[in-house]
Amino acid sequence: MQAGQCWQCESPAENNLFCKFCNSLQRPLTDYYAFFGLEHKLNIDNEDLQRRFYQLSKLLHPDRYTRRAQRERDYSLEATAILNDGYRVLRDPVKRAEYILAEQGFEVGEQRAKDVPPELLEEVFELNMALEELVSGASSVRPQLEEARSRFRAMRREADERLGDLYKLWDASGERDSLVAVRGELNRRKYIENLITEVEKALSA
Amino acid sequence: MGTFQIDFSNSRKQRVVGIDLGTTNSLVAYMDVTAPKVIPGEDGEPLVPSVVSLTEAGEIIVGNPALQALITHPDRTIYSVKRLMGRGIDDVTEELKLFPFRVAGSGESVLKLSLGEKTFSPPEISAFILRQLKRNAEAALGEEVRQAVITVPAYFNDAQRQATKDAGRIAGLEVQRLVNEPTAAALAYGLDKRKDGVVAVYDFGGGTFDISILRLHEGIFEVLATGGDTHLGGDDIDNLLLKIALEDIESEWKQDLSGNGEAVQTLRRAVINAKHELSRLPAVTLVFDYAGKQYRRELTRPVFEKLILPIIERTLAPCRHCMNDAGLEPEKIDEVVLVGGSTRIPLVRASVERLFRAKPHTELNPDQVVALGAAVQAAILSGDVQDKLLLDVTPLSLGIEIMGGLVSRILHRNSTIPASATEVFTTAVEGQTNVLIHVLQGERELVKDCRSLARFDLKGIDPAPAGLARIEVRFLIDANGILNVSARDLRAGKEQSVEVKPSYGLTDDQVEAMILESIDKAQDDFQERQLREARVEADAILAAVEKARQNDAYFDLEESDRDLITRGLNELLVVYHGEDHLLVRAKIDQLNQATMKLAENMMNTAVNQALKGTKI
Amino acid sequence: MAYSDKVLDHYNNPRNVGSLDKGASNVGTGIVGAPECGDVMKLQVQVNPATGIIEEAKFKTFGCGSAIASSSLATEWLKGKTVDQALEIKNTDIVNELSLPPVKIHCSVLAEDAIKAAIQDYKQKAGVPVEAAVQQA
Numbered sequence: 039m040q041a042g043q044c045w046q047c048e049s050p051a052e053n054n055l056f057c058k059f060c061n062s063l064q065r066p067l068t069d070y071y072a073f074f075g076l077e078h079k080l081n082i083d084n085e086d087l088q089r090r091f092y093q094l095s096k097l098l099h100p101d102r103y104t105r106r107a108q109r110e111r112d113y114s115l116e117a118t119a120i121l122n123d124g125y126r127v128l129r130d131p132v133k134r135a136e137y138i139l140a141e142q143g144f145e146v147g148e149q150r151a152k153d154v155p156p157e158l159l160e161e162v163f164e165l166n167m168a169l170e171e172l173v174s175g176a177s178s179v180r181p182q183l184e185e186a187r188s189r190f191r192a193m194r195r196e197a198d199e200r201l202g203d204l205y206k207l208w209d210a211s212g213e214r215d216s217l218v219a220v221r222g223e224l225n226r227r228k229y230i231e232n233l234i235t236e237v238e239k240a241l242s243a
Numbered sequence: 244m245g246t247f248q249i250d251f252s253n254s255r256k257q258r259v260v261g262i263d264l265g266t267t268n269s270l271v272a273y274m275d276v277t278a279p280k281v282i283p284g285e286d287g288e289p290l291v292p293s294v295v296s297l298t299e300a301g302e303i304i305v306g307n308p309a310l311q312a313l314i315t316h317p318d319r320t321i322y323s324v325k326r327l328m329g330r331g332i333d334d335v336t337e338e339l340k341l342f343p344f345r346v347a348g349s350g351e352s353v354l355k356l357s358l359g360e361k362t363f364s365p366p367e368i369s370a371f372i373l374r375q376l377k378r379n380a381e382a383a384l385g386e387e388v389r390q391a392v393i394t395v396p397a398y399f400n401d402a403q404r405q406a407t408k409d410a411g412r413i414a415g416l417e418v419q420r421l422v423n424e425p426t427a428a429a430l431a432y433g434l435d436k437r438k439d440g441v442v443a444v445y446d447f448g449g450g451t452f453d454i455s456i457l458r459l460h461e462g463i464f465e466v467l468a469t470g471g472d473t474h475l476g477g478d479d480i481d482n483l484l485l486k487i488a489l490e491d492i493e494s495e496w497k498q499d500l501s502g503n504g505e506a507v508q509t510l511r512r513a514v515i516n517a518k519h520e521l522s523r524l525p526a527v528t529l530v531f532d533y534a535g536k537q538y539r540r541e542l543t544r545p546v547f548e549k550l551i552l553p554i555i556e557r558t559l560a561p562c563r564h565c566m567n568d569a570g571l572e573p574e575k576i577d578e579v580v581l582v583g584g585s586t587r588i589p590l591v592r593a594s595v596e597r598l599f600r601a602k603p604h605t606e607l608n609p610d611q612v613v614a615l616g617a618a619v620q621a622a623i624l625s626g627d628v629q630d631k632l633l634l635d636v637t638p639l640s641l642g643i644e645i646m647g648g649l650v651s652r653i654l655h656r657n658s659t660i661p662a663s664a665t666e667v668f669t670t671a672v673e674g675q676t677n678v679l680i681h682v683l684q685g686e687r688e689l690v691k692d693c694r695s696l697a698r699f700d701l702k703g704i705d706p707a708p709a710g711l712a713r714i715e716v717r718f719l720i721d722a723n724g725i726l727n728v729s730a731r732d733l734r735a736g737k738e739q740s741v742e743v744k745p746s747y748g749l750t751d752d753q754v755e756a757m758i759l760e761s762i763d764k765a766q767d768d769f770q771e772r773q774l775r776e777a778r779v780e781a782d783a784i785l786a787a788v789e790k791a792r793q794n795d796a797y798f799d800l801e802e803s804d805r806d807l808i809t810r811g812l813n814e815l816l817v818v819y820h821g822e823d824h825l826l827v828r829a830k831i832d833q834l835n836q837a838t839m840k841l842a843e844n845m846m847n848t849a850v851n852q853a854l855k856g857t858k859i
Numbered sequence: 860m861a862y863s864d865k866v867l868d869h870y871n872n873p874r875n876v877g878s879l880d881k882g883a884s885n886v887g888t889g890i891v892g893a894p895e896c897g898d899v900m901k902l903q904v905q906v907n908p909a910t911g912i913i914e915e916a917k918f919k920t921f922g923c924g925s926a927i928a929s930s931s932l933a934t935e936w937l938k939g940k941t942v943d944q945a946l947e948i949k950n951t952d953i954v955n956e957l958s959l960p961p962v963k964i965h966c967s968v969l970a971e972d973a974i975k976a977a978i979q980d981y982k983q984k985a986g987v988p989v990e991a992a993v994q995q996a
């Protein structure tokens with residue numbers, strides 16, 4: 039079998055999920071957007087995504103392939119894992135943006151500290167210090183912690199709103215600069231998210 | 244799909260049964276034309292108690308007979324073995340305090356329990372139960388059963404799932420799928436519901452508690468979140484009552500019975516009966532006769548409820564957690580389904596109703612609903628049911644050990660399965676040719692608080708300076724919730740060999756050995772039963788034909804027809820004492836064919852005579 | 860995975876946690892962050908202006924164990940070094956010393972960046988010409 043050919047009947051496979059000629063399941067594509075048949079956009083209609091997810095699940099799930107050839111069973115497992123992984127990423131606006139950033143060559147995993155504005159770091163550091171003081175304090179700080187939580191949550195909402203606008207910008211223009219801005223806002227959001235986790239941990243302790 | 248598929252597999256479809264392998268009771272069910280049905284055991288009871296006993300003659304007995312043996316031969320009998328599935332000696336110390344499990348010693352990673360003079364691992368004991376269910380199904384369906392869907396608590400970890408799969412293999416069953424119990428219940432529940440919506444399944448069984456929240460949408464059963472406690476169940480209520488009764492008796496009789504197996508089991512039975520009764524009566528009297536003495540204690544429902552409240556409350560925290568994970572408020576939950584015998588307790592029902600603010604469904608038998616759901620899933624797998632699909636999740640996060648005894652999470656709990664995650668590993672010192680990866684399951688940050696799944700040794704890495712190697716490891720959780728690992732050397736572009744050392748559980752070789760040991764026996768069992776049944780049938784036809792040969796109609800037959808009958812008779816008698824049940828059946832068929840005309844004639848004669856005697 | 864006792868020790872009992880007077884002319888402060896995991900690290904050095912030798916180093920890190928161990932190790936190494944020697948500390952040295960796995964290499968990068976930021980801050984305060992200062996002039 040050659041690349042681009044159906045493993046079963048050797049007709050051209052053209053990157054489809056199923057061979058057009060013999061209908062056997064092909065090795066799945068690994069790009070989440072392509073897998074779901076979506077354009078590479080940062081804004082996604084989540085209802086449409088869910089519909090596609092259910093439809094593809096019905097076609098690909100291993101439950102549907104127990105009586106098939108081993109090859110198809112393997113592809114079904116593979117394809118369903120990609121489907122589920124992809125659904126988890128694409129339905130989450132933050133993970134989705136990180137996916138696009140990685141795809142566009144932004145090395146998300148190896149960012150240098152200089153990519154973060156110093157004022158933000160200072161702010162986060164101070165917030166962390168204040169939180170640590172609250173938590174280690176002897177007196178009950180529950181009200182202050184709850185106040186901090188709602189403040190952080192409001193910050194996260196604002197970040198999400200800004201992200202939404204930036205997503206629109208990139209979807210419309212496709213310019214790299216708008217992605218740089220997306221990354222900056224994502225970083226900020228990540229810090230806020232961490233603070234919220236910390237407060238919640240303190241509150242549930 | 245526009246075109247149709249050609250199925251190249253065996254043209255005759257293999258039947259797949261659904262099995263609920265429970266802590267207290269086990270059941271087997273199958274999909275009858277449109278609805279799932281439970282298959283009763285030899286005694287006609289749908290529930291087979293999950294009790295295994297070794298008789299003094301060395302025979303294994305399972306179910307109700309073994310339940311009797313629990314009292315007469317407590318040291319040769321085991322119950323609630325599900326609590327030990329996939330567990331190491333270290334994590335069952337609590338269990339051992341409460342259950343009379345006799346640990347015969349533990350090898351590297353597997354517990355062994357003694358049953359009389361023999362020892363068995365928990366999967367082997369479970370296999371005895373499965374084999375009984377298999378036999379029951381074969382007797383009812385009249386065909387060999389080799390494939391099954393087995394249910395497990397949703398909160399079972401990888402080792403517990405693997406152990407269940409091993410039990411199936413040892414019992415001679417190809418486990419087509421492990422299905423989470425609450426999900427199976429939802430499947431049974433939602434089978435004839437056309438409505439879409441959000442359903443919570445509260446499954447409080449003998450030894451485990453599970454909560455799952457699902458979205459039902461056009462035949463898709465999508466699990467949104469799941470949670471639970473693998474060590475919380477009706478057993479805990481029994482143990483609590485038993486402990487109180489034993490203390491009570493000790494202060495009354497000045498005699499400590501806790502070391503007396505027979506007395507404890509008798510008392511245990513009395514306590515369980517009292518618990519059951521209290522679900523429908525406001526008060527019961529616990530009576531225990533022992534060695535000429537009698538212990539009596541009145542127990543009212545309010546007192547009972549006060550005692551068990553802490554146990555019931557332990558189920559509510561996972562429920563809240565689960566709603567949180569699903570991102571849902573109680574108002575968003577359309578229906579609540581109750582599963583498991585412990586949900587018969589009125590206090591449980593009231594607590595569930597209060598928490599979810601919805602009256603729970605009780606129309607399905609809580610003991611049977613899981614097995615029925617397993618049968619539905621079995622029918623989905625065999626292709627008999629095509630408009631339903633189950634999308635389940637992994638109950639626990641998957642992580643790898645990193646510096647400082649910490650766990651780095653690579654796949655979060657409640658991810659829809661199959662699910663995968665990829666990590667790149669490298670070497671720490673120059674020339675290093677293998678990398679050890681420690682995989683864990685759990686939600687905690689420290690390795691010691693998580694469940695060790697396995698250590699993977701990546702071998703045969705090309706020697707290179709430290710940090711240069713790039714080994715991509717793919718962790719894949721399959722539809723059974725079981726982890727598969729594969730690795731690629733990114734620099735060399737080749738598959739990397741992975742050696743797996745499971746932290747708990749049987750190795751493949753051990754399972755193979757147990758299968759070999761048991762499969763011959765299981766085959767023999769099946770053959771023997773088939774033969775017995777064929778002979779019973781042969782006896783019937785032989786007697787009928789002998790009788791018919793005295794009839795006038797026999798002498799009215801052509802000689803050639805009479806010869807055919809004589810030959811049929813003789814040939815059946817020849818194979819009757821052989822070992823081949825198929826041959827006996829073939830000869831029965833042959834004799835049936837040969838006597839067709841005779842039967843017809845006899846019938847006509849009888850009808851004519853009847854008509855003659857009647858005045859028209 | 861086996862870790863050396865030393866590494867575990869850095870994680871369990873981090874050295875030099877605390878802060879120095881940010882306003883002092885001989886103290887350099889660097890705050891850096893690793894956005895992908897949300898870690899934030901503050902590292903400070905106190906330099907003897909006469910010798911140019913780092914007399915004291917403190918840090919405070921909000922983040923994972925690897926980030927804490929990395930900054931703890933970094934402050935240990937800084938003490939007794941001249942500011943120029945300090946700039947020679949590379950993240951790979953930290954990776955090797957702590958055997959950090961690839962997923963945690965960014966923690967060592969963070970520590971290296973923190974050192975650089977703190978030294979630059981000190982140099983700016985002390986009037987030592989540095990790249991950034993030259994550009995601003």
